[in-house]
Amino acid sequence: MDANEVLEYCLAKKGVSESFPFDNETLVLKVGGKMFLLMSLAKQPLQISVKTDPEWSEELREQHPQITGAYHMNKTHWNSVSIDGLNRELLLKLIDHSYDLVFQTLTSKIRNTIINA
Structure with missing residues (x-):
């Protein structure tokens, strides 16, 4: 997957918005005003940060050297994922899980607004 594919996949989800609140290189994707994915457009290979269940985070980090605790984020809940060498199915699963x-x-009010949009 490349940055455009990740972006298109995320924007196809309900209620997703994109912005650059930190700098011109870190794209942030939010649902209902809350971050669920960060993507560094300057780094190669492409790297994203996603929120994950803490238990699954441990498992992912043990199984995949491309997955580590996210830089500048709560490493219990956020993982940095280097796209290089990971299969598309796992990447999509990580994005879906974070969302x-x-x-x-x-x-519930915001969730209902998103669902009914």
Whole structure:
């Protein structure tokens, strides 16, 4: 996957917005105003940061050297993922999981607004 594919996949999800709140190189994708994915457009190979369940984070880090605790983020809940060498299915699963975790933390009012949009 490349940056455009990741972006297109994320923007196809309900309620997703994109911005550059930190700098001109780090694209942030949010659902309901909360971050679920960060993507460094300057780094090669492409690197994303996603939110993951803490238990799954440990498992992922043990199984895949491309997955580490996210830089500048809570390493218990966020992973940096170097796209290089990971299969597309796992990458999509990580994106979906991050989106779902963040979506579930939204208020029911915001969730309903997104669902009914």
